[in-house]
Amino acid sequence: MTTPTKNQKAKIFIVDDHPVLRQGIKQLINIEEDMVFSGEAGNAKEALLGIEKKNPDLVIVDISLEGTSGLELTKSIIAKQPKALVLIVSMYDEAIYVERVLKAGAKGYLMKREAGDHIIKAIRKVLAGDIYVSEQWKDKLMNKVMGRGTTKNESFTVALSDRELEVLQLIGQGHSTRQIASELFVSTKTIESHYANIKNKLDLKNSHELIQYAVKWCLSEK
Amino acid sequence: MTTPTKNQKAKIFIVDDHPVLRQGIKQLINIEEDMVFSGEAGNAKEALLGIEKKNPDLVIVDISLEGTSGLELTKSIIAKQPKALVLIVSMYDEAIYVERVLKAGAKGYLMKREAGDHIIKAIRKVLAGDIYVSEQWKDKLMNKVMGRGTTKNESFTVALSDRELEVLQLIGQGHSTRQIASELFVSTKTIESHYANIKNKLDLKNSHELIQYAVKWCLSEK
DNA sequence: TTTAAAGTAGGGGATTCCCCTAGAGAGTAT
DNA sequence: ATACTCTCTAGGGGAATCCCCTACTTTAAA
Numbered sequence: 001m002t003t004p005t006k007n008q009k010a011k012i013f014i015v016d017d018h019p020v021l022r023q024g025i026k027q028l029i030n031i032e033e034d035m036v037f038s039g040e041a042g043n044a045k046e047a048l049l050g051i052e053k054k055n056p057d058l059v060i061v062d063i064s065l066e067g068t069s070g071l072e073l074t075k076s077i078i079a080k081q082p083k084a085l086v087l088i089v090s091m092y093d094e095a096i097y098v099e100r101v102l103k104a105g106a107k108g109y110l111m112k113r114e115a116g117d118h119i120i121k122a123i124r125k126v127l128a129g130d131i132y133v134s135e136q137w138k139d140k141l142m143n144k145v146m147g148r149g150t151t152k153n154e155s156f157t158v159a160l161s162d163r164e165l166e167v168l169q170l171i172g173q174g175h176s177t178r179q180i181a182s183e184l185f186v187s188t189k190t191i192e193s194h195y196a197n198i199k200n201k202l203d204l205k206n207s208h209e210l211i212q213y214a215v216k217w218c219l220s221e222k
Numbered sequence: 223m224t225t226p227t228k229n230q231k232a233k234i235f236i237v238d239d240h241p242v243l244r245q246g247i248k249q250l251i252n253i254e255e256d257m258v259f260s261g262e263a264g265n266a267k268e269a270l271l272g273i274e275k276k277n278p279d280l281v282i283v284d285i286s287l288e289g290t291s292g293l294e295l296t297k298s299i300i301a302k303q304p305k306a307l308v309l310i311v312s313m314y315d316e317a318i319y320v321e322r323v324l325k326a327g328a329k330g331y332l333m334k335r336e337a338g339d340h341i342i343k344a345i346r347k348v349l350a351g352d353i354y355v356s357e358q359w360k361d362k363l364m365n366k367v368m369g370r371g372t373t374k375n376e377s378f379t380v381a382l383s384d385r386e387l388e389v390l391q392l393i394g395q396g397h398s399t400r401q402i403a404s405e406l407f408v409s410t411k412t413i414e415s416h417y418a419n420i421k422n423k424l425d426l427k428n429s430h431e432l433i434q435y436a437v438k439w440c441l442s443e444k
Numbered sequence: 445t446t447t448a449a450a451g452t453a454g455g456g457g458a459t460t461c462c463c464c465t466a467g468a469g470a471g472t473a474t
Numbered sequence: 475a476t477a478c479t480c481t482c483t484a485g486g487g488g489a490a491t492c493c494c495c496t497a498c499t500t501t502a503a504a
Contacts, residue, residue: 408451
């Protein structure tokens with residue numbers, strides 16, 4: 001991957017299994033003067049081949065590819081080209097993905113629902129060497145990083161305690177408060193406390209959001 | 223809604239909350255000589271206003287709109303204009319949706335993953351007064367209609383009603399009972415009833431299992 | 445026409461949620 | 475050593491919900 005000079009257009013490669021969406025992004029990119037559509041792929045295999053061939057400046061990757069996920073593809077790309085610029089697009093607006101994606105080495109996370117000019121903005125920001133995340137997540141991620149006070153910002157994954165992690169897993173498996181309490185041989189009140197602490201740490205509004213988070217977390221750990 | 227004469231281009235209206243996707247479809251339509259992009263909307267409310275104003279020949283509706291679902295929007299459109307031509311596009315590849323959508327009055331069901339020329343093909347078919355469904359679903363739907371007497375429910379979610387499915391989705395998105403009730407303008411008691419019915423139909427023991435199921439189902443693409 | 449299903453909603457007791465406070469023990473910084 | 479922080483534990487109490495009922499209306503099917 002080469003850095004484009006000021007007179008060269010940045011070459012953008014798109015990996016998404018929705019042809020129409022590729023078309024839409026392609027159009028948006030080619031309207032701009034400082035970037036140009038370089039190639040596309042509908043799955044991870046084609047993507048790795050195409051990227052090697054076209055040597056783009058930035059790769060846009062859909063996180064929910066069929067077969068190999070966008071997350072895995074990102075890791076593969078970064079493994080081959082540590083300096084590669086990967087911008088993830090996703091249907092999901094979930095912190096769980098934002099964090100994982102950035103940890104995997106991607107330089108940005110963008111929701112498909114966001115308007116077209118956001119995509120261009122995100123591309124420019126990543127090309128400039130910055131990290132792009134939506135405004136709404138910037139705050140949340142900041143809170144998470146800052147909230148731990150002195151601890152180093154090596155990871156976004158919040159420092160849940162062992163016990164909290166254990167409870168989170170059981171929640172994700174669909175167990176009720178009472179069930180969890182009896183499985184861990186403690187009071188339901190204790191589990192309620194863990195609920196509250198986890199919710200605070202993860203910045204979740206209510207127990208439904210917690211369960212949602214827990215289920216997603218359990219699924220993504222596989 | 224007026225039928226276009228042979229010399230008039232068919233006006234196509236797009237409802238989708240992904241701007242990039244609208245852009246992509248718009249491009250594909252405007253390439254063709256017998257159709258033209260007429261207008262767009264990102265949600266149900268804008269859609270109903272825009273459709274009334276632009277009076278398009280065909281409306282493309284994304285099934286997974288935020289707020290009012292594409293299914294509900296389709297029903298509203300058909301209620302206002304029984305002869306309206308609605309083509310549903312979806313990220314999802316589920317029989318439940320195909321059936322539901324056609325029962326709601328839509329004239330076609332198309333997956334976003336399908337290539338661009340399929341969309342044009344689908345639009346032409348619907349404009350001609352036919353029903354469009356993907357080849358793979360044609361057979362399945364036929365089998366279902368034919369052999370309805372003998373075969374039982376092969377899929378769990380098939381048994382859920384429209385409303386129940388809507389509630390399941392909102393649960394999967396992490397909304398609370400109260401939230402869902404106010405979003406759907408009904409009593410919390412009604413939502414509780416839906417909870418109970420869904421649990422029975424899906425054979426789930428408690429609400430935590432229901433939430434777990436809902437989240438997984440939402441993630442695995444409705 | 446009868447039957448069934450869907451959508452609505454209420455009663456009422458059991459349970460859980462969600463805001464507090466709080467103590468014991470482990471680890472850490474000054 | 476002392477003070478401070480974090481973890482794990484658990485309770486009080488009111489609000490919310492769950493979960494078992496019943497029940498009415500409307501629409502669809504047999």
